[in-house]
């Protein structure tokens with residue numbers, strides 16, 4: 054580590070609002086587990102933020118996917134189509150039910166599921182298509198809706214990386230039959246660990262609530278007619294989440310301003326492809342990511358090493374899930390694999406300062422000469 058420079062992390066949470074106040078209230082009142090007023094408030098307010106009617110909060114985003122899959126009654130023999138280029142949780146949450154994730158390729162210009170590849174992956178066992186809004190840029194939902202409707206499939210969103218992003222003016226989370234979000238510490242808003250299912254389907258919301266409460270009916274606390282889960286969010290998590298939600302406009306503005314700053318500084322560097330911004334989309338830049346093309350002159354991993362030596366932390370893109378041992382069937386998805394090999398997430402958190410961005414961009418420019 055270069056001692057001249059402070060370490061710049063990829064992401065740090067910004068907890069500058071009422072987080073401490075609300076958490077203190079949980080502690081002082083004794084409402085620290087999943088009962089308590091903040092959980093229901095957070096569910097309602099976050100769902101409303103997505104223009105959806107119902108929210109069911111969970112203790113992380115991965116279990117929100119599992120809970121959604123269980124709510125939809127997915128199981129062995131069922132298939133869910135999703136992009137290969139996503140975080141492993143998208144696939145695991147489906148696989149926990151015994152259902153099979155089926156991977157398709159990504160678009161080179163949005164890094165998201167390529168609707169043109171979906172129809173060929175549909176079989177009689179297909180139950181749903183799950184779009185993932187990768188690194189903050191929405192997937193192209195209209196063609197997916199069209200395919201889902203024509204084949205009688207559900208359309209789902211893994212919106213874990215894109216709180217507040219818009220597709221044709223409408224916020225993600227309200228663009229499908231049901232969506233999940235994560236509130237992990239590095240996400241756009243956080244509850245420490247946390248997740249939520251958002252939907253307009255009342256029956257599913259009630260079923261998800263039942264299943265995450267150990268399969269319990271409110272009026273009969275120890276009668277459990279099914280094997281179910283304890284996936285509840287705690288009041289402390291929800292307290293942090295409510296304070297974060299109060300500030301979400303500021304948190305999104307910081308990320309967009311930071312991205313605009315990066316874009317200005319990096320636009321002229323040959324060999325770096327900057328993050329997507331489709332005409333129909335509003336990217337929230339959960340991660341400010343670039344693709345390191347051959348013209349850059351340094352490989353992605355070598356670039357990461359050099360940045361680390363200058364005190365700049367980065368992440369590589371996800372290994373596409375279809376290349377991980379438990380999901381690898383020898384399938385090849387060329388765009389997903391190429392992006393996975395070349396992509397790099399630069400420091401992107403809401404605590405990043407303009408001076409740090411200038412330092413990162415200066416460092417990147419200097420590597421070329």
Ligand SMILES: *Cc1c(COP(=O)(O)O)cnc(C)c1O
Nearest residue numbers: 113114115140142143213235237
């Ligand atoms: C973060 C994330 C999740 C959920 O992750 P948790 O850490 O369990 O909250 C799911 N899908 C994607 C694409 C993610 O980035």
